[in-house]
Amino acid sequence: MIESYLQLSPEVSEARRAGKPIVALESTIISHGMPFPQNLETARELEEIIRNQGAVPATIAIMEGKLKAGLEASDLEKLASESGVWKVSLRDMPYVISQKITGATTVAATMRIAAMAGIKIFATGGTGGVHRGAGESMDISADLTEMAQTSVAIVSAGVKSILDIGLTLEYLETLGVPVLTYGQSEFPAFYSRKSGFASPLRLDSPKEIAAMLNAKQAMGLNGSVLIANPIPAELEIPAEEMESVISNALHRAENQGVRGKDITPFLLKTMSEMTGGESLKANIALVKNNAELAARIACFF
Numbered sequence: 682m683i684e685s686y687l688q689l690s691p692e693v694s695e696a697r698r699a700g701k702p703i704v705a706l707e708s709t710i711i712s713h714g715m716p717f718p719q720n721l722e723t724a725r726e727l728e729e730i731i732r733n734q735g736a737v738p739a740t741i742a743i744m745e746g747k748l749k750a751g752l753e754a755s756d757l758e759k760l761a762s763e764s765g766v767w768k769v770s771l772r773d774m775p776y777v778i779s780q781k782i783t784g785a786t787t788v789a790a791t792m793r794i795a796a797m798a799g800i801k802i803f804a805t806g807g808t809g810g811v812h813r814g815a816g817e818s819m820d821i822s823a824d825l826t827e828m829a830q831t832s833v834a835i836v837s838a839g840v841k842s843i844l845d846i847g848l849t850l851e852y853l854e855t856l857g858v859p860v861l862t863y864g865q866s867e868f869p870a871f872y873s874r875k876s877g878f879a880s881p882l883r884l885d886s887p888k889e890i891a892a893m894l895n896a897k898q899a900m901g902l903n904g905s906v907l908i909a910n911p912i913p914a915e916l917e918i919p920a921e922e923m924e925s926v927i928s929n930a931l932h933r934a935e936n937q938g939v940r941g942k943d944i945t946p947f948l949l950k951t952m953s954e955m956t957g958g959e960s961l962k963a964n965i966a967l968v969k970n971n972a973e974l975a976a977r978i979a980c981f982f
Contacts, residue, residue, distance in 0.1 A: 705792075792835070809824035858905055869909050
């Protein structure tokens with residue numbers, strides 16, 4: 682039955698037949714993470730970065746009642762420029778499919794569709810997690826529970842810095858999800874290389890990371906591995922500087938009653954305005970960095 686809903690692009694379909702490495706990419710970063718035209722330019726560049734490393738990109742979205750793995754140029758343009766594109770997590774998938782709504786997939790939804798398509802690794806900006814104040818709001822991203830059950834590795838710049846990083850790491854430990862950082866012993870904080878939290882694990886090469894993923898798969902251990910890839914040092918925004926910006930943005934969101942799936946796009950837009958566009962530049966840079974690392978890992982995995 683899945684085949685009636687899942688649609689692979691010709692490039693992705695051929696890569697699967699030929700056993701070529703494939704890297705999944707999410708689409709919320711196109712529709713809800715960046716303004717036009719930077720979002721479209723970034724989407725195209727991410728796919729080219731992956732191809733340049735010898736892998737095949739599979740940007741994932743829901744369009745015309747289909748779970749798409751691999752998008753045409755016109756699909757990318759539609760996601761980047763049209764208003765009303767849904768931000769789709771797992772709970773929304775059946776509705777969006779049945780109503781044939783255009784939807785950009787979150788980390789959780791992208792992971793699930795990638796797994797359906799037989800794709801084993803996925804690059805994004807940052808994952809969701811435990812929100813600040815979750816003790817009262819109970820706002821914990823579905824990304825985390827999806828990581829516990831879906832065997833698609835994630836390369837990100839850590840969890841989004843608007844979240845409670847410490848509690849997110851604790852929750853991932855409870856779920857049994859391995860968390861490793863590439864090339865350093867401190868877990869990164871998205872825009873910044875340092876979070877103040879030690880990384881549970883560290884590996885220093887794509888080949889080592891692929892060996893760990895292969896071992897996990899061979900043992901039949903379900904679930905993801907979160908691979909944290911620090912933003913390049915020359916592009917980071919110091920953690921102390923970003924914390925002030927984040928706090929102000931969160932205060933604005935609270936005052937304006939922004940909640941649920943609207944909170945992340947609101948905060949990203951607000952922080953970009955508050956930093957004069959520097960947070961957007963860093964966001965674009967770290968996503969490209971993650972796509973490159975994911976492709977390098979995929980070539981060994």
